[in-house]
Amino acid sequence: MIEKISVLSGQDKEGKAEGYQQIDIYAGEIVAVVGATGSGKTRLISDIEQYAFGETPTKRKILINNLSASEYYELNNQRQFVGQVTQNMNFVMDVKVGDFLTMHAESRGMYNARSIIKKVLEAANNLAGEPFDEEDDLTSLSGGQSRALMIADVALISDVGIVLMDEIENAGIDRIKAFNLLTSKGKISITSTHDPLMALMANRRIVMSGGGIKSVLWTNETERSWLSQMLLYDKKLQKLRDIIRKGGQIP
Amino acid sequence: MKVVIITGTSASGKTSLMYKVIKLLLSEAVKVAVCKIDCLNTTDDEKYAELGIPVAVGLSDYICPDHYYVSNLEEIFDWAKGFSSQVLVIETAGLCNRCAPAIDGCLNICVLDNLSGVDTPSKVGPLLTTADVAVITKGDIVSQAEREVFRHRLSIVNTKAIILNANGLTGQGAIKLKNIILNWPDIDGLEHRTLKSSMPAAVCSYCTGEKLIGSKYQMGNIRKEIFWGRQHD
Ligand SMILES: Nc1nc2c(ncn2[C@@H]2O[C@H](COP(=O)(O)OP(=O)(O)OP(=O)(O)O)[C@@H](O)[C@H]2O)c(=O)[nH]1
Ligand SMILES: Nc1ncnc2c1ncn2[C@@H]1O[C@H](COP(=O)(O)OP(=O)(O)O)[C@@H](O)[C@H]1O
Ligand SMILES: [Mg+2]
Ligand SMILES: [Mg+2]
Numbered sequence: 001m002i003e004k005i006s007v008l009s010g011q012d013k014e015g016k017a018e019g020y021q022q023i024d025i026y027a028g029e030i031v032a033v034v035g036a037t038g039s040g041k042t043r044l045i046s047d048i049e050q051y052a053f054g055e056t057p058t059k060r061k062i063l064i065n066n067l068s069a070s071e072y073y074e075l076n077n078q079r080q081f082v083g084q085v086t087q088n089m090n091f092v093m094d095v096k097v098g099d100f101l102t103m104h105a106e107s108r109g110m111y112n113a114r115s116i117i118k119k120v121l122e123a124a125n126n127l128a129g130e131p132f133d134e135e136d137d138l139t140s141l142s143g144g145q146s147r148a149l150m151i152a153d154v155a156l157i158s159d160v161g162i163v164l165m166d167e168i169e170n171a172g173i174d175r176i177k178a179f180n181l182l183t184s185k186g187k188i189s190i191t192s193t194h195d196p197l198m199a200l201m202a203n204r205r206i207v208m209s210g211g212g213i214k215s216v217l218w219t220n221e222t223e224r225s226w227l228s229q230m231l232l233y234d235k236k237l238q239k240l241r242d243i244i245r246k247g248g249q250i251p
Numbered sequence: 252m253k254v255v256i257i258t259g260t261s262a263s264g265k266t267s268l269m270y271k272v273i274k275l276l277l278s279e280a281v282k283v284a285v286c287k288i289d290c291l292n293t294t295d296d297e298k299y300a301e302l303g304i305p306v307a308v309g310l311s312d313y314i315c316p317d318h319y320y321v322s323n324l325e326e327i328f329d330w331a332k333g334f335s336s337q338v339l340v341i342e343t344a345g346l347c348n349r350c351a352p353a354i355d356g357c358l359n360i361c362v363l364d365n366l367s368g369v370d371t372p373s374k375v376g377p378l379l380t381t382a383d384v385a386v387i388t389k390g391d392i393v394s395q396a397e398r399e400v401f402r403h404r405l406s407i408v409n410t411k412a413i414i415l416n417a418n419g420l421t422g423q424g425a426i427k428l429k430n431i432i433l434n435w436p437d438i439d440g441l442e443h444r445t446l447k448s449s450m451p452a453a454v455c456s457y458c459t460g461e462k463l464i465g466s467k468y469q470m471g472n473i474r475k476e477i478f479w480g481r482q483h484d
Contacts, residue, residue, distance in 0.1 A: 049395070050416075055426040084395040092366055093397050103369070104396045107403030153396050 002081060002161035003027050003065050005048065005188060010060035012212030013040070018060075023206070023216060025188055027161070032199040033192040035208030041192035042087060044208065045164045048190065049084045058211065080108065083158035085150050085182070087166045089143035097121070097141070097149070098134025104157050116156060123152035123181060127173045129245075147171035148178075155181045165191040169198060176234070197234055200227040252332060253435050256352055257342045258378050259362030260371065264388035265342050266295045267419025268362065268428070273302055275429040276338060284331040285340045288320045295342060305334045313460060316343070317350035317450055324354075324441045338432060351377035353447040358435045360428070361412075364389040365401050372405040377448035379405065384431060385412040388419050 004026045009018040025031055033041045040058070047060045051069030054061055064072040064081070072081075093100060101120055105113040117134060125131045128148035132141060141149065147168070154163060163182050168191065169175040179198060183189040191198060199205050200223050207215045219227075243250055257265045273283050284305040287295045291310065299306045307330055311319035320343055331339040343352045353359035361382035363371055366389050372379055379385060385405055390398045398416065406414060413431065417424025438444070456470040 046391075050423060056423065057421060080399070086394055088392065088394055091397060092393055093369055093400065095369060100396070100400070103400045103403070107399045150394050150396065153394075158395065158399075 001027075002188065005162060006063040006066070007044075007048070007213075008061040008063065009213070010054075010056075010058040012058075012210045014210065016212065018212045020213060020216070023213070025190070027188055028186050029204070030183055030189045030191070030202040032202035032205040033190065033208060034194070034199050034205050035214075039208040040211040041208050042166055043211065044206070044213070045084070045166050045190065045192055048162070049082050049164055051082075080158065081160045082162045082164060083154040083160045084164040085147075085154050085166060085168055087170075088146075088150075089171060090146050091138045091141065091149075093138055095138055096134060097132065097136050097138050100138050101134070101153065101157070104153060108157055110157065120149070120152045120156050123156060124148040127151060127178050127181070129172070144172040148173050151178045151182060155184075160187075162188045163190070165189070165193075167192055167194065169193060169195040174238075176231075197227070197230050200224070200230070252328070252336060253338045253432060253437055254328070254354070254357040254441070255338060255340045255432055255435075256354060256357050256359050257340060257362060258352055258360070258382070259386070260348075260364070260367055260375065260378075261344075263362045263364040263367065264386075264417070264419035265362045266298055268386065268388060268417050268422075268425065269340055269342065270298060270302070271419070271422040271425040272428045272432070273299070273304065273340065275425055276432065277302060277304070279429075279433075281338055281433070282334065282336045283338045283340060284334050284336040285342065286327045286331070287342045288316055288323075289344045290316050305331070305336070311344075314458075315347075315350075315450075317347075317352055320352055321446065321450065328441045348375045348378055350450045351381045351446075351448040353377070353381035353383075354441065355445045355447060356436070356438050357441075357444075358383055358432060359447070360384045360386060362386045362388060362417075363401075363405065365393045365398060369400060369404055372401070372408045379409050379412075381447040382409055382412045384415060384428070385409055386415045386417045386424065386428070388417050390416050390423075391418055391420070 004024050007023045009020050011017055033044055035041055043058055047056050047058055048062055051062050052060050053068055098117055101117045102113045105116050110116060121134060128145045132145050151168065165182060168178050179201065193199055200219055203219055205217050206213055207217065240250055257269055259265050276283050285299045286307045286309065287293055288309045293308060296306045296308045309323055327341060359382050361379050365387060387402060402414060415424045415427055456468060461468055
């Protein structure tokens with residue numbers, strides 16, 4: 001059981017030491033990663049996904065329950081404890097959607113694949129626009145459909161203690177639904193984002209600049225009250241978007 | 252001297268990754284020499300030469316590059332020994348998948364990339380099954396699920412190899428590979444050692460430059476396929 005992960009400080013793109021010692025993130029927490037394009041958000045997410053131990057360009061180290069990944073692995077005999085939705089918008093594997101999900105479920109040691117595949121497809125279609133099914137070629141899915149499938153796959157097949165998301169707002173999918181699907185109770189969720197709404201849905205946010213972690217901010221009360229207003233605006237905006245998408249005109 | 256043999260499909264990231272690994276070895280004052288075996292042309296030597304280490308290239312030209320590689324191994328070993336190298340890296344061409352250059356006692360590394368397709372691990376045959384370490388590159392371009400499927404497929408084909416996810420661009424995995432190399436036993440020479448997998452016969456008239464098509468031009472080790480049995484209805 002993952003109780004906490006720790007990011008031990010490394011260096012920014014210029015080789016300057018980062019100005020913190022250690023950031024501890026506990027089970028159940030939602031943490032956002034913010035910063036300009038190129039500031040190192042994806043790199044931080046990848047460091048966690050790879051259980052970096054000083055060998056990545058950032059020199060950061062990741063600990064799980066105060067152990068290195070290999071120590072944690074030996075103790076728990078579990079290799080995969082991170083689920084990740086990358087920034088990639090397309091699959092490259094040349095197989096059908098259903099076969100792909102079966103293979104992935106098998107690689108995760110699930111052998112009752114059929115029922116899971118159904119659930120994954122349902123969840124994915126609930127996030128995306130045009131529906132797709134298991135007979136479709138994986139590589140023929142649109143960016144949004146691919147992303148929706150990656151999200152549903154991480155939520156339901158890679159059902160693990162740590163979930164990493166890289167700018168899931170960028171795919172024309174319902175990002176709030178996606179976010180809720182991925183951030184279930186007791187998990188650690190870390191999401192890089194340019195979206196103020198998603199940033200404020202987290203209880204903390206890590207601020208990146210020049211490849212380094214600059215600060216960690218707690219979401220305060222003022223921001224929380226802004227969040228509820230923003231959610232309302234977002235709903236309205238969503239309605240208008242849907243009307244336009246479906247070929248209607250705004251009355 | 253430790254002998255590291257790098258194989259894998261074409262453009263899978265062998266050179267990019269070994270470049271990073273050798274850099275790490277050099278930073279620990281380990282002496283490294285590299286030999287690249289290819290068919291017609293390669294620029295890998297220029298890349299390795301940037302590291303300021305001894306680099307040799309063997310181009311097999313009209314001979315099968317894997318057979319050519321085996322027939323030159325002792326000489327490559329002596330060449331590297333001449334520089335008092337501690338690690339000899341041999342990068343091979345890895346073209347037809349029928350041969351595998353792996354040698355008993357050497358560290359045999361097979362590099363495959365995530366883009367090459369789910370069936371690649373089972374298609375490359377001895378290249379992968381003889382590997383001590385299987386490296387999977389280009390994980391940065393695919394989804395996590397695809398990485399996991401590929402790794403799983405590979406682990407079924409070679410259940411004993413250490414599997415490493417690596418990245419030739421960022422150097423992910425390079426430290427682990429460097430440590431595996433440093434912990435690998437030294438060997439005194441390659442003579443009397445055995446290939447882990449036999450190489451198919453290839454001694455026919457075409458091996459020696461024949462270009463004309465037709466049975467009467469074919470001599471030596473020829474195998475005829477029975478295609479007439481597979482006609483359409
Ligand atoms: N995105 C990505 N590209 C990579 C990675 N590793 C290597 N490459 C790129 O893949 C291409 C081929 O890499 P090489 O290192 O030359 O591959 P190789 O296996 O030595 O190729 P040959 O010796 O010609 O068979 C280059 O353009 C590399 O920059 C990786 O992990 N990710
Ligand atoms: N601390 C660092 N040291 C060296 N390179 C870094 C560092 N942080 C990020 N980079 C590199 O900078 C580039 C941009 O970073 P990236 O994480 O993709 O930015 P973002 O996701 O915020 O747009 C990448 O090539 C990344 O590997
Ligand atoms: Mg990014
Ligand atoms: Mg090469």
